[in-house]
Amino acid sequence: MLHYCHTETGNFGDDLNPWLWERLAPELCDPAAPGLFVGIGTLLSHDLPREPIKFVFGSGCGYKAPPRLDDRWKIYAVRGPLTAARLGVDPTRAVTDPALLVRRVAPPPPGKRHRVSFMPHHKSLDRADWRDLCARCGLHFIDPREPVEGVLGAVRESELLLAEAMHGAVIADAFRVPWIPVRMYSQFLEFKWLDWTRSVGVECKFADVPPIFDEEPPWQARLRNAWKRGWYQCGLGKSKWGRLPLRRTGDQERDRILAVLAGLPATRQPCLSQEATLARLEEQLLERLGQLRAEWIPAPNGRSLWRGHSCQWVST
Secondary structure, eight states: OEEOBOOTTOOHHHHHHHHHHHHHOGGGGOTTOSSEEEOSSSOOSTTSOSSSOEEEEEEOOOSSOOOOOOTTEEEEEESSHHHHHHHTOOGGGBOOOGGGGGGGTOOOOOOOOBSSEEEOOGGGGGTSOHHHHHHHHTOEEOOTTSOHHHHHHHHHTBSSEEESSHHHHHHHHHTTOOEEEEEOSTTOOHHHHHHHHHHTTOOOOOEEOOOOOSSOOOHHHHHHHHHHHHHHHTTOSOGGGGGOOSSOOOHHHHHHHHHHHHTHHHHSOOBOOOHHHHHHHHHHHHHHHHHHHHHOOOOGGGOOOOOSSOSOOBOO
């Protein structure tokens, strides 16, 4: 069965799983199969279920401690070299993020409609009204909570993507849309970005933009965040602690931040991998996906139980 992170409000990177694997390898989503298919996402951690055999295809480490591998793990590919090193597996297992395979099943390319788009991380939408903020500074807003095909189309219709959501950048790169990585809120995870960008041969230089907060945090959160920020400023805390909220963003400060964000196309060199690199990685992924499908543990009695969106939904 398919193992991935499901967010009730929707999240493009995670939601790519049922959308893509239904089209490329539907048997991997069979809820009756005893194998666990671990595909797109930062899913490799110690809290994955112990007993089922895990078929890993392009997932990454990052948010939690890595798992201890044993004979219940079959590693066909991981997201990049940092994940391979953290797991202690052969470096040749590092291919790239399997969302690249969307190129095999995407609808025909649309025309360009948006000069510059911004795709925030889905959790950033809890902090500020980014649809309104983008309208204020002249950027096209791409909502990562929207259905997969709508987000795919919006990215491909853009001439340039400012991406806080990593899978926005993965898809932009796959369809040859230049992109700029934006580090803004505390949920931004540098490890997974570097893991992926090194897999595609791109030097990733993050554009740091201060976060915007529409609401005043509760006093308990302000106190806790101030303590963490203090440790960060002393060089003893996590980098994300420097982006925790202390207060609501004032109007003038918000306008300055939006000017920085909207000015990135003029101040930052966009990223884009080499097409030859992507073509090679795509072929590697397809070859290993074929190997995985040949070794996949089918449902009992050889039944085909794929029923649309009947995959396992797992929140991690």
